[in-house]
Amino acid sequence: MVAIAPGTFQMGSMAGSPGEQPVRSVTISRPFWIGMHEVTQANYAAVMGTNPSFYQGANAPNAAERPVENVSWNDAMAYCQLLTAQEHAAGRVPSGYVYRLPTEAEWEYCCRAGTTTEWHTGTSLSTSQANFGGVLANATYLNGQTAVVGSYAPNAFGLHDMHGNVWEWCLDSYATYAPGPVTDPFVTGGPFRVGRGGSWDLNSGFCRSANRGADNPSYSYDRVGFRVVLAPVLVP
Secondary structure (H helix, E strand, O other), X not given: OEEEOOEEEEEOOOOOOHHHOOOEEEEEOOOEEEOOOOOEHHHHHHHHOOOOOOOOOOOOOOHXXXXXXXXXXXXXXXXXXXXXXXXXXXXXXXXXXXXXXOOHHXXXXXXXXXXXXXXXXXOOOOOOOOEOOOOOOOOOOOOOOOOOOOOOOOOOOOOOOOOEOOEEEEEEEOOOOOOOOEEOOOOOOOXXXXXXXXXXXXXXXXXXXXXXXXXXXXXXXXXXXXXXXEEEOOOO
């Protein structure tokens, strides 16, 4: 986990879809911690006792250190709840905090890591900087596959794989942005949950810091995983 200080940033992009607009000033008012990388297959199995991932076995070397995928939003929530219970019993959870999925705002704040460009890498993203666009295709996985977490350089906050590898579930329901400055935004009540970061099979445009996806919370895919935060309690 990496400690993240409060701060203010510009959330959204005028270069993307209408769903990324309007660009607005967002303040994260309380400190939190976020996973240095996505939850791995080993992490998930240690907590849940199962590993639903597609990319494991003989054709997926080092699978334990690849991101867990093929997990729904509901699965990710169950992982966070059980992890919180285990760590709380061990006395390692601060009062008022839980392990949970990041909000969209927390996720984009961490992805940008102080940058204002479309990617935290600058005005472009290359396949030497992230796993996207099927760069890891081979005879077994013709369209690409996941990479071991931390295979690419971190951003300025010390976080790996915020662009590409697997989509990451966020806590929020999907909704259009309201205009004007806002503090700690968090959306509940909608039928779809937000995904961020793009994935191993998509082009760099889907990996932009502001890009947003959304899906049914019960659906799971081999391109979708998650990372956790240790952050103030929020109820979706």
